[in-house]
Amino acid sequence: MNDVTTNSIYIKEKKPILEYLVEIIFVICALIAVLAVALITVYIISTGVPIFNVIGAREFLLGTKWDPANGQFGIFPMILSSIIMTMGAVLVGFPLALLTSIFLTELAPPAIGKLLTILIDLLAGIPSIIFGLVGSVIIVPFLARIEERIFINSPTHIFTGGANLLSAILVLAIMILPTIIKVSSTSLRAVAKEIKSYSLSLGATKIQTIFKICIPTARSGILASIVLGIGRAVGETMAIILVSGNVVNLPLPFNAVRFLTTGIMAEFSYSSGIHRQALLGIALVLFVFIMTINLLLHIVIRRGAQNE
Amino acid sequence: MKRFFFLLVFALLLTSSTKGSYDEQVRKNLLVGTIRIAGSTSMEKVTKALAGAFTSIHPNVNIDVQLGGSSSGIAQTLSGVVDIGNTSRELLSTETGLHQTAIAIDAIAVITNKNNPVTGLSSGDLQDIFTGKYNNWHHLCDANFPILSIGRENGSGTRRSFESIVLGGNSPPLYGRELGEAGSIISAVANYNGGIGYVSLAFIDESVQILPIDGYMPNEYTIRSEDYKLHSPFIMVTREGENRPLVNSFLDFVLSGAGQEQVRKCGFIPIR
Numbered sequence: 001m002n003d004v005t006t007n008s009i010y011i012k013e014k015k016p017i018l019e020y021l022v023e024i025i026f027v028i029c030a031l032i033a034v035l036a037v038a039l040i041t042v043y044i045i046s047t048g049v050p051i052f053n054v055i056g057a058r059e060f061l062l063g064t065k066w067d068p069a070n071g072q073f074g075i076f077p078m079i080l081s082s083i084i085m086t087m088g089a090v091l092v093g094f095p096l097a098l099l100t101s102i103f104l105t106e107l108a109p110p111a112i113g114k115l116l117t118i119l120i121d122l123l124a125g126i127p128s129i130i131f132g133l134v135g136s137v138i139i140v141p142f143l144a145r146i147e148e149r150i151f152i153n154s155p156t157h158i159f160t161g162g163a164n165l166l167s168a169i170l171v172l173a174i175m176i177l178p179t180i181i182k183v184s185s186t187s188l189r190a191v192a193k194e195i196k197s198y199s200l201s202l203g204a205t206k207i208q209t210i211f212k213i214c215i216p217t218a219r220s221g222i223l224a225s226i227v228l229g230i231g232r233a234v235g236e237t238m239a240i241i242l243v244s245g246n247v248v249n250l251p252l253p254f255n256a257v258r259f260l261t262t263g264i265m266a267e268f269s270y271s272s273g274i275h276r277q278a279l280l281g282i283a284l285v286l287f288v289f290i291m292t293i294n295l296l297l298h299i300v301i302r303r304g305a306q307n308e
Numbered sequence: 309m310k311r312f313f314f315l316l317v318f319a320l321l322l323t324s325s326t327k328g329s330y331d332e333q334v335r336k337n338l339l340v341g342t343i344r345i346a347g348s349t350s351m352e353k354v355t356k357a358l359a360g361a362f363t364s365i366h367p368n369v370n371i372d373v374q375l376g377g378s379s380s381g382i383a384q385t386l387s388g389v390v391d392i393g394n395t396s397r398e399l400l401s402t403e404t405g406l407h408q409t410a411i412a413i414d415a416i417a418v419i420t421n422k423n424n425p426v427t428g429l430s431s432g433d434l435q436d437i438f439t440g441k442y443n444n445w446h447h448l449c450d451a452n453f454p455i456l457s458i459g460r461e462n463g464s465g466t467r468r469s470f471e472s473i474v475l476g477g478n479s480p481p482l483y484g485r486e487l488g489e490a491g492s493i494i495s496a497v498a499n500y501n502g503g504i505g506y507v508s509l510a511f512i513d514e515s516v517q518i519l520p521i522d523g524y525m526p527n528e529y530t531i532r533s534e535d536y537k538l539h540s541p542f543i544m545v546t547r548e549g550e551n552r553p554l555v556n557s558f559l560d561f562v563l564s565g566a567g568q569e570q571v572r573k574c575g576f577i578p579i580r
Contacts, residue, residue: 067462067480068462068463069462069463069468144500147454148453148454151454152444152452152453152454154443155443155444156440156443157443157454158440158443158457158482158483158484159443159454159455159456159484159502160456160484160485161454161456161484161485161496161500161502161503163485245484245485245486246461246485246486246487247483247484247485247486256483256484256485256486258486266461266486266488267461267462267463269375269376269377269380270376270377270379270380270461270462270463270464270488271377271379271380271463272376272379272380272382272383272384273379273383275379275462275463
């Protein structure tokens with residue numbers, strides 16, 4: 001008996017060393033991720049700040065003329081385009097995604113639900129360049145025809161051939177569907193069965209229960225899904241550079257536009273000197289955008305947790 | 309000893325018969341080193357052809373051709389990152405301290421869709437199209453369909469040359485689309501009836517039509533006679549006051565008959 005206890009103690013003493021070792025490995029792995037974030041932050045800030053000193057924050061952020069050849073670096077149209085594009089994509093995509101996730105969680109027969117989930121996962125895994133190519137083959141020519149219909153007699157409209165803000169919004173709206181559907185259906189699924197049963201037993205219909213009980217209960221999760229969708233939309237580049245026309249303009253639906261992301265992409269390899277500094281400044285602005293969105297997500301999730 | 313002598317003669321015969329004379333051998337191996345070139349994407353094709361021809365004469369020379377656009381090529385030459393900067397536009401007044409070697413002339417062709425009934429434009433028409441004054445082809449022919457004006461991105465030498473010749477630098481251009489490469493512009497024009505764009509003549513294929521400007525088609529004759537105004541120079545810049553034999557002999561080769569033959573083969577107009 002005594003032997004056994006000493007033995008087990010002996011083993012216990014030996015185990016912690018191994019555990020510590022494994023723990024250290026875990027910590028190192030975590031540190032690498034933290035280090036990457038820290039490095040990116042330091043790089044973006046150190047390379048992005050100089051332009052603010054060279055031409056001034058006001059001129060840079062609120063200037064409306066982007067003409068690097070003549071030393072004009074106003075990125076306000078790009079900021080505005082990015083915001084409008086993101087809002088548009090969420091406005092188009094969110095209702096679609098919410099109704100899809102309600103169908104998935106509450107209404108779909110199991111077999112169809114499973115198939116739908118597989119297809120949505122597939123949609124999430126498609127590389128963004130594919131979305132861009134498909135958009136440029138299907139959506140762009142379609143919008144070109146609509147544009148011609150609307151503006152054919154306009155003496156001033158600059159035709160875009162269908163590559164404009166609207167195309168970008170439509171492509172993005174489809175791209176953010178999987179993100180929103182996944183997160184909001186998870187939170188809809190988490191709504192307690194009892195609450196739904198109470199509602200149904202009090203005589204509410206299934207649809208009434210969904211809109212009056214399930215959605216309000218899953219509110220914070222659904223909000224989080226919107227914020228995640230926004231994050232996905234703001235950072236998108238490859239898909240929308242092919243369908244947005246890429247001209248610095250104010251974001252009207254049938255204007256060719258340039259976003260923060262595509263602005264960097266289009267000109268970085270052609271830039272040097274102050275032009276390159278300005279593009280790195282755009283990267284900093286984009287970084288601040290993403291940080292703000294992440295902070296917002298954090299707040300939304302925390303509030304949701306407090307309410308429960 | 310006799311056998312050794314025999315072998316030596318045999319070896320000499322062998323080398324001389326397969327690899328040319330001793331003189332040639334020396335000349336081939338005299339130049340050693342790397343030339344770094346960066347800049348204009350329009351000049352990629354011709355630079356690579358010239359580099360290939362040069363290194364086949366001088367096998368110990370390595371030529372590294374990078375892209376990045378004219379402005380970047382000039383900046384990289386000034387900062388010493390590369391030995392030669394390629395630019396397809398004239399230098400700006402701010403870009404000083406560089407020695408220029410014009411190596412070729414690049415005709416800029418104005419292209420439209422094959423379905424477009426317009427058969428020619430004047431410089432004034434071009435200005436009105438690319439400043440957004442005309443947005444419909446009915447200004448220029450009987451058909452009523454929209455104009456999609458397509459330009460290159462900022463930093464492109466072709467764009468800078470085109471704008472300074474056509475717009476005179478006074479009025480800003482208004483494009484319906486901006487694209488990064490000549491190839492993308494050609495396919496965009498081929499895919500949209502109302503499309504119009506400008507690209508280097510050397511890149512054009514059968515999918516689009518070239519318009520005469522002020523009655524002249526772009527070719528060597530009309531450009532040399534200054535009848536066709538849309539062209540940009542291909543210039544190789546080096547740092548002023550620097551004298552590297554390797555770089556100099558490459559530039560000498562570019563301007564030689566053999567070098568200019570490569571220029572012509574690539575579809576550009578020789579400087580001489």
